[in-house]
Amino acid sequence: MWPLSTEARIALAQSHSVRARAIVSSPTYGVLTLPISGGSVEVDATSKVRRTASLQADPRWWPRSPTDLLAPYGSTCQVDYGIVLPSGATEWIPLMTGHLDETSRTRPVTGSGDITVKVADPSQRVAEDRLDVPAQTIANAPAVSEITRLVKATLGPQLDVVDETGSGAVASVIVIERERWDVVEKLGDFLASEPFFDPLGRLVIRPQPTLSRSPVWTIRTGNRGSLLTAKDKRGREQVYNRVVASGQRTDGVPAVYATATDTTSPAYYGGPFGRKNRFYTSELLTTTAQCQATADALLARTRGLGAQVEIEALVNPALDAGDVLLLLDPETGETRHIIDKLSIPLTPDGTQSIATRSDELPAET
Template identity: 35%
Template sequence: MFPVSQRWLEALSLARYEPVVQWSPDRGNTWHDLTLHDGSITAASTSQVRWTARGLIISGADIGRRALSPYGARIRVFMRMHYDRHTIETVPLGVYRVEEVSQAGLRPGRAQLDGLSLEAQVQDERFHQPRTLAIGTGQYWATTLIKEVLPEVGMSWRLGDTNIPQLVEERDRWGLIDGRSRDPSIAKSLGGRVFCDSRGSFVAAPVPTLEDPAVWELAAGPGGALVEPQQTLSRDGVYNQIVASGASENGQPPIGPSVASDDDPVSPTYYKGPFGAVPLFYTSKLITSLQQCQTTALGLLAPRLGLKQKVSVSSLLNYALEPDDVISVTMPDETVENHIIDSITFPLTGGTMSMQTRSTTSPAGGRITIEGDNADYGEGTFDE
């Protein structure tokens, strides 16, 4: 959760919010105010682009190739809470490159904007020719590859670190940094993720687990924030084992594998229980030690454990919440569950916020077991 005062949390039920939207023609060197009439923000840890602005209806700027347009303009969004005439508190809600601007069907002087956070720019700027990375730390190379595209952005490193081996990448810059589930990325080899935060800076952080402390408490029923929490349970994307190994290089045997398993007998996804064993295989040339195998296996297992469900929130809007936050939910039957927020959508001009969360009746996030026989796991390629 974005750091806010206790007063913010206590004032949610009576909050008077004011959205603030600004645009920049010069990569954030100068900012100009816009008037917001409608729109929403979605933040999702399950997406390669964490922050998305959809349907922002704005006025107060010229629209065109040399003004507010998809050809280099950025927008940033904030939400202010007014405590009284003289006291406000503000949280950021993302920095975006403008993806599309349309004036069709709107009042004169208004336009509709869509935007994506700055991971999209790094993903677009692929290598023109194969790129050789010398031996260096993960932090050095991840930061270097990002700042070659966005030299003005900050980078916060919250992971452990180790040297990565020399390697050659054909095209995919973002696949080296974080990437999709199949990519042998620096972040995955260190058990973490790289993403843009709500301020527009990049962050390298560990994958959260349900054992992390809850940052907010919700209650269902009369007087609570939840209105009939709707559970849509699914096996899709739920794995209870990760088999991680290093790639074979120069005729040497591969490192690992290490197997992270949900081995808590009371967990609904216990790998020896009715759910069954559902392994996910991952091989990376960036894994060079057994410790990295273990870290990678745990990092890949954590976001795939847990029962997926949707939770609709009414009456309270908390714009400080972020993806990967752990929240405590008191259900109508008075049971208390921890949920990890996978995605959250905020309306900017009133309404309800909705979250997609993961929860499980077990606090276990999976524990490492070591298997020595690679043949037990096929060839160790990624198989989903």
């Protein structure tokens, strides 16, 4: 969750005004704070491109040439959400930084005539930058430095990188056939981490978030509550209670492996839910310890997928995928949820959609 001042937290709990802005930078046009009349920012931790935005802008900014401000040929955009504080000042929360992906309009004009501008975070650029010929990762290089090298080769040496793993683990040499970002994600799995771009456009490499983290925000029903609706879902799809991670060898040497088993959630292995294994194989895993770390991280991703909640709530623009929420509901009691997806509307009358998962089921009655 993006840090909020005490004044901003108080404002979110009561009626307040909001603002939105998009700062667009073009290689030829320069920098402009683009007036936007609406749109939203979507954050999806399950997608290759984690952050995307769709913005509504005045039709006079329609790009008539490839060098215009809103032409998707190199322009970048930072989208911010403003909380108007009781003092009258505005506290700006960065939502995403990325490249313009598409600009579109509809003619003849029957309504406002606004154009739609779509923005995608830098992972799309890295994914698009496929190798001309196969290459290899550098031998004896730490996995973090290899992730950094592969991404900076696309985005430039000026890219800020935030490593929250503190790992110096060295991965085996692997062949990069074409897909640069796929290898970045594979190296992330090796580190039991997730690489992604944060709201400022920085590359972040952090351990897989889990429900054991402390809640950053409380959503409650009732008087002064922010929860509007909650759609509960219970299912078995994508739920695994054991992960087997193993190495991949072609030299006849037996591959190493390790397992991670769910023994505490309602879907625990061997209980009423049954046994449901997921198998993961990678040439990067050469020791039992590496296999164990990867298995643990993959199990953390799937824990709680069987107990999903789709929430419609009052907007908190500082929330992010991976944050843990505390949900207070008279019917279900107090449960913790980890955010997988969320939407931040850029209009004052919008509400926030949040998709979460939890392995804390309501108490039986």
